[in-house]
Amino acid sequence: MPKRGKNYKESAKLIDRSIQYDVSEALGLILQTAKAKFDETVEVHIRLGVDGRHADQQVRGALVLPHGTGKTKKVLVFAKGPKASEAEAAGADYVGAEELAEKIKSENWFDFDVVVATPDMMSVVGRLGKILGPKGLMPNPKSGTVTMDVEKALQEIKAGKVEYRLDKTNIIHTPIGKVSFGKEKLADNFNALLEAVIKAKPAAAKGQYLKSVTVATTMGPGIKINPLKISS
Secondary structure (H helix, E strand, O other): OOOOOHHHHHHHHOOOOOOOEOHHHHHHHHHHHOOOOOOOEEEEEEEEOOOOOOHHHOOEEEEEOOOOOOOOOOEEEEOOHHHHHHHHHOOOOEEEOHHHHHHHHHHOOOOOOEEEEOHHHHHHHHHHHHHHHHHOOOOOHHHOOEOOOHHHHHHHHHHOEEEEEEOOOOEEEEEEEEHHHOHHHHHHHHHHHHHHHHHOOOOOOOOOOEEEEEEEEOOOOOEEEOHHHOOO
16 A cells, blocks of 8 residues: 555545545535645546446546636647648647657657547548557547547537546546636536436446446545435
8 A cells, every 4th residue: 555645644534434425515525635735636436337348338428517627638630631720720739640640659759638530530540549549549439539520629628528438447537627616616517527427328237327436636535425316
């Protein structure tokens, strides 16, 4: 076990690990336990009652959080011709084609947070699957990052669009903002995320869908939320 710092231990004392809080109480505690000298990110971790190894039980999607994430994302767009010009005009940080794919491969270049591609560029981007995939950067139509509407995709990402997807242990990890947002804005973002995840419930999922829901700051302890108090 890693050694915990003094602030973490003090924060942990405020949390009763034997109970599951309602959303408002948990987010109130989040603000109390955030003791770092920087504006910590608040993350939600959702364990689902599905088996992501089966295609019909995959849970994946994206949404624009009502108050954004508090972080401005750098966006790389794979496009050519008029669509490349559209991407530049819409505020893409990097726009290109084969030359950017080569830069990623040969220089291990990752100065971006999101990758968007027009469908005609997927033959180029597809060759980067083994590099982008493990980092969660591969464009996907379900998350709106493979699209001809490059301008809309960029507007949504810059406005605070987040992607949610299962990891190998059937848990979704998604940021919902910064501590400085305050309880009300964090609650709005939390509710929007949970609503999207609940709507994305696969027909093949059986039994309890929301197994556990935890919120935590970058440096703080996890706070469990009662999944039965979240409308599904």
